[in-house]
Amino acid sequence: MKRPTLLALQLAVGLVMLLVWHVLTTVPIGGRKLLDPFFFSTPLDVLARVWKDFYAGTIWRHLGITLLETVLAFVFGSVGGIVFGFVFARGELIAAVFDPYIKAANALPRVVLAPIFALWFGLGIWSKVALGFTLVFFIVFFNVYQGVREVSPTILANARMLGMNERQLLRHVYWPAALTWMFSSLHTAVGFALVGAVVGEYLGSAAGLGYKIHEAESVFDVTGVFAGMMILAVFVIVIDAVVTAIEKRLLVWRPGTQSTTTQG
Amino acid sequence: MEKALAAPPAIALRGVSISFRLAEGGAYDAVARSDLAVAPGEFVAIVGPTGCGKSTLLNVAAGLLAPSTGQADIFGVRLAGLNAKAGYLFQQDALMPWKTALDNVAVALEPRGVSRAAALARAREWLARVGLSAFVDRYPHMLSGGQRKRVALAQTLIRDPEILLMDEPFGPLDAQTRQIMGNLLLDLWSRDRKAVMFVTHDLEEAIALADRVVVMSAGPVATIVGDFPVGLGRPRDIAEIRTEPDFHAIHKAIWATLRGEVQRAYARGEGRTA
Structure with a gap:
């Protein structure tokens, strides 16, 4: 399908959803509105609120803080995941000894950590970064671990026959292999970094999108909640597009990502 | 003999x-x-x-x-x-899929301590020798099976091993x-x-x-x-x-x-x- 056609269809789906929402909340059907605007707001109110937030400029600060938390959580989580992924994949004993602890830590619902982090790191951005870190770390860790362990034995044997030492193997074989796996989880990892930031803000903070939503909820301002969610949704789409662009650049060698790499 | x-x-x-x-x-x-x-x-x-x-x-x-x-x-x-x-030519694909044909061949000289510039120059020579001058910047998945074998052959022979397996x-x-x-x-x-x-x-x-x-x-x-x-x-x-x-x-x-x-x-x- 051509890109413009696809885009038009995607937009159409969004418009239809908004239209259904609009009709159900504003047009009386059989004597009454099917959805009470008090509980569901209306699309026009929500859009007006979004517009107001941006027009007044108040939202930028919150967006900026959420973005900062997301980026920090992603960067720290990825670096930690890569380092530990490599160490565990190359060290059988360490991996075996720590296995139950890693599994236990990963199985722990992160939300229960949020209050602890708020106590340790305060109500500023670092408690949110910590929460995002715990989510991103494990995704990247498991992927890098897998990636390093599942390097094709033929490629590895070939590289060794070419005379590569451990350091060269790391650079030319293990690292690119792990990177592939990491990138396959990049979308998930970025998403979780954002989840960590927003949930952290929601549970205790004075700024950020999560805080905005929580603030609106606590005064039954449903329009405010929906406006916050809508901004969050667009924010996620933008971040995801950025990730896709980075991925395309770095994984040109992968089959399926066929592009103009043959010139030169 | x-x-x-x-x-x-x-x-x-x-x-x-x-x-x-x-x-x-x-x-x-x-x-x-x-x-x-x-x-x-x-x-x-x-x-x-x-x-x-x-x-x-x-x-x-x-x-x-x-x-x-x-x-x-x-x-x-x-x-x-x-x-x-010994140089070893494998039955399965052994090229690094994340490297171009040129890099795959040039990297074989890195363990020998050859400078990158010299390695690239020699890799180009070898790729020409196996008839792949026009494909140096291709990644392995963009090459046919025969072309991949040529790259592998160049990768093995560029090291000038005394034995070929x-x-x-x-x-x-x-x-x-x-x-x-x-x-x-x-x-x-x-x-x-x-x-x-x-x-x-x-x-x-x-x-x-x-x-x-x-x-x-x-x-x-x-x-x-x-x-x-x-x-x-x-x-x-x-x-x-x-x-x-x-x-x-x-x-x-x-x-x-x-x-x-x-x-x-x-x-x-x-x-x-x-």
């Missing part, structure tokens, strides 16, 4: 046997006491039915696999660890491409005549390429059951040489031995891999 007699063989497998421990207990004896010598500059092909342990024997010469008994001597020195004097390198290719690759290999080999150990299940390919064809018996407990010199002249064209009467005579003689082994392998259910 006087030189070969005076100098120690490039590869000498002495009493090599290999058994694998099975997961369910016990052991699988893949190869039983085998002796094989490859003189410097000699092209030796090893043929045998599927699952006879040809590749296993090759891996011992490469140092990728330690024999259960016996030893491998490389130019008279007992092999411990990887065989640094080849594990059914042209196995996955179609018939025409195999012939072209075979001629390319002979052409490159004839320039400096490295010692070659070439594993294949294709007897015609073996005769067309090699100075000597070694036949292995059906596994398990495979051994070397035949050793046939190939008295065909060089240079050869591996498509044309198949029509010569001498070729047929040699083929007939080797097939008489190989045939029985192939039939035995089938009778045993051929499913095992080497």
Whole structure:
């Protein structure tokens, strides 16, 4: 399908959803509105609120803080995941000894950590970064671990026959292999970094999108909640597009990502 | 052949046997006491039915696999660890998919301490030599199977190894491409005549390429059951040489031995891999 056609269809789906929402909340059907605007707001109110937030400029600060938390959580989580992924994949004993602890830590619902982090790191951005870190770390860790362990034995044997030492193997074989796996989880990892930031803000903070939503909820301002969610949704789409662009650049060698790499 | 007699063989497998421990207990004896010598500059092909342990024997010469008994001597020195004097051409794709053809070849010189600029220049030369000048910036998945083999050949030969180990390198290719690759290999080999150990299940390919064809018996407990010199002249064209009467005579003689082994392998259910 051509890109413009696809885009038009995607937009159409969004418009239809908004239209259904609009009709159900504003047009009386059989004597009454099917959805009470008090509980569901209306699309026009929500859009007006979004517009107001941006027009007044108040939202930028919150967006900026959420973005900062997301980026920090992603960067720290990825670096930690890569380092530990490599160490565990190359060290059988360490991996075996720590296995139950890693599994236990990963199985722990992160939300229960949020209050602890708020106590340790305060109500500023670092408690949110910590929460995002715990989510991103494990995704990247498991992927890098897998990636390093599942390097094709033929490629590895070939590289060794070419005379590569451990350091060269790391650079030319293990690292690119792990990177592939990491990138396959990049979308998930970025998403979780954002989840960590927003949930952290929601549970205790004075700024950020999560805080905005929580603030609106606590005064039954449903329009405010929906406006916050809508901004969050667009924010996620933008971040995801950025990730896709980075991925395309770095994984040109992968089959399926066929592009103009043959010139030169 | 006087030189070969005076100098120690490039590869000498002495009493090599290999058994694998099975997961369910016990052991699988893949190869039983085998002796094989490859003189410097000699092209030796090893043929045998599927699952006879040809590749296993090759891996011992490469140092990728330690024999259960016996030893491998490389130019008279007992092999411990990887065989640094050997280049290995694998049956499966062994190129790094994240590197272009050029980088795949150039990286082979990095362990030698060659500067990156010099390595790239020499990699371009080698890619030209295997006929891939126009494809240096392609990633492996953008190349055909034959082109990938050419890159692999350049990657192996750029290091100028004294020994070439080849594990059914042209196995996955179609018939025409195999012939072209075979001629390319002979052409490159004839320039400096490295010692070659070439594993294949294709007897015609073996005769067309090699100075000597070694036949292995059906596994398990495979051994070397035949050793046939190939008295065909060089240079050869591996498509044309198949029509010569001498070729047929040699083929007939080797097939008489190989045939029985192939039939035995089938009778045993051929499913095992080497």
